[in-house]
Amino acid sequence: MPSSISSSERVRSEPLPGRPGLVRPTAADRPGVAQPVPERDVPSKPWPAMLAAAALVAALALGAWEARMRAVGLVPGDVGDYPSGWAEQRRRLDAGDVPVAIAGDSRILFDTDLDRFERLTGTRPVQLALVGTNARYIVEDVARAANFRGLLIVGIADTSYFRADFGYGADALARYRFESPSQRSGRWLHGWLSQALAFLDEDYRLSKLVHRLDDGWRAGADRYYAATWKLLTMRPDRAARMWSRIEQPGQLQEHARWFWLHGPQRPPASDALVADTIRRTREAVAAIRARGGEVVFLRPPSAGPLREMQERQMPRARGWEPLLREADVRGVHYQDVPAMQGLVMPEYSHLSGACATVYTDAYVRALAGLTPRLALRADAPPPLSPGDCVPRR
């Protein structure tokens, strides 16, 4: 038995008989014995100078890449939409004293201008809407938030609300339920770097750019084209806005329109699913009210062939109206408010940034008439109209 585990007991590394060329034996070559201290040779090169040169070249290349990405339309300060960002906002409900929160899918996320909301009411809502998500699950989650006694504004797209699955929001909710310290610090560091670097965008990673070169080269195969690409920009408090490139005619706008019309579609909701959705909504609303909170619903606009398709799939009389009636909630449908007509939806599904401000102005004023939980400030700016965002011809 050796007297101790010490570095003096190193085994000299020698090429093993029968294994020519394996110049550095490993544990694989030494069965049933104490393994010695490994040896790691450093190739004879001017490593410090090489590191400096490589870092310089990489930094220059990154500078050029950053310039290219800014030319593409990416902007510093866009922190992206990640589960950790949602989890951070969700925790604000647990801390209490949140007068207004917004739940929903991408439509109310894009279509709400938090700055305008705050200017009108003096309150900045907690934004909990998520892209590709069934808002009902978020409503049910808020119903479990024991410290929330404020107003929950639920913005829905009928076809998204009357579906069975949660959608992308499941990841965000899981992150809220458990977020490791390294995930939190990662979010903080990413947000900090994103303030200065535009290229840090999930949708413009190297692999995604390469994948998008394939425009259906293999007939019948899955396509990276049939996925959502970058549509929004987001600030750290999840204030979202349509990405300016989508507002401009061109390939990106065409892709977004194509995706909404021809991308993966869900089958129409069954009667049982509609009934179950309404029942669960009613229970969640009752739970929020029992704690002293309130819930109102919004149906933001959609446009063009997408609106026609979605209205065929889930007519207002089948979804929206029974939902309000049977869940005993009040709501504002865009079709009922003149100030919400004629707004610009560049890719049919979401409002342009400017029109999101107009829509927010309109729905805040409409909700203020529905519930005393929302009141306009005395010095609130005057109402906006669709003419404030629709480009003049």
Added chain:
Amino acid sequence: MVFNSLTFVVFFALVLALHNLPLPWRTKKINLLVASWLFYAAWNPPFVLLLWISTVVDWWAARGLVAARRPASRHAWMLLSVVANLGMLAYFKYGAFLLDNFGLAMASLGVAYRPPAFDIVLPVGISFYTFATMSYTLDVYLRRAAPARSFLDYALFVTFFPHLVAGPIMRPTELVPQFETPRRASADQLCFGLALMTLGLFQKVVLADGFLAGPVEMVYDGAKPPGMLDAWAATLAFSGQIFCDFAGYSTTAIGAALCLGFALPDNFRFPYAAVGFSDFWRRWHITLSAWLRDYLYIPLGGSRHGAARTYGALMATMLLGGLWHGASWTFVVWGGLHGAYLAAERALRARFAGWRPGGPALVGLGLLTFALVNLAWVFFRAKTFAGAWSVLEGMLGGNRGAPPILPAVDLLAVAVIVGGIVAAHWLMRRRTLESAIAQVPAPVLCAVWACLMFAVAIEQGSGNAFIYFQF
């Protein structure tokens, strides 16, 4: 925290700065120990307790068996270590699996038994650090090593963050001596360590996550049965993904340790250039296969007690090795396949003892090895046997008329990356990375290094966990 995260970049910069301050060696070691605990706690702070339990139990078990006068006492101390470590592993990793299978066994006997919900989170890296700490008591028990003189050195051996959660699985004799005397990386070691970290992160972030994970998921996690091209492309993609993921981790770990002045052993040696399966296991996850050989295969009798016992020990080792990778029968089948491969190779070597393949035969056997390794990967990657059969059927031409799945860009990426990996492994099969680098002109190395840095930065990565963390 994971190596491919911004948090690790900051963490590592701070650790490196602290380690290079003019502080006493003992203080530096305490810094490294605390940093390693923080590294682990960054996933889930309470699980540091398990790490401490494993550390303390084996420290006292080793001391106890050295002090024991009777063989039975030595044996008891060794068993304490093994039971404590394997008990933790069994509870956290195999608890649900065991309960589910117990329920199924009862059902097959006509007994209605529904196991209680077993919703336990698997502590990251538990399979790795329990094996490392067990090797300490086992080496002391087997009189291959004396216990460490300092608890600090021993605790750092268990916890040292580069190897903590996904290996290389260290032996005490490899690492404890390195903590006994002051170590600080030279400028060359520091820079070369950073180069290795860049290479490892490139493998993980760009190749494994960026280009190979997608096609694997489309086929293995999708609902459509794959045709031959898609099934093979996805399986080859997985062979590249798991290599780049795991070897990328090991390379990053080796580089990180080197930056601090420590040497970790090789964990991979160009495994896709293996000719035969004993060669494969001398090249793939070397520290695990050596661990299983030294602490399982040899104690089971190894090759010292006749052919039947040898084959039995071989199969038992590989089946348990499969189970080590995950609590699922698919992993057991993967291990069993490799056990069968090894047994068949052993029989063939005995039958054709005088034959030495050369040239084309060597390449042919290498390709056959690679193909069979890929067949086994199907069970490793598929979540269910139904999924595995579906992919296997596709690979064997059974899913005729299946609609295409993978976009052409993925097929191209798999061909280029996996083809490149296999070619590189064959070029490197008889040498080390360092010896190859030594022959490349510095400007070329600079250009390659800059490209790797740039690619890692613009791929960004989303902090995906390494595949082996789940094991």
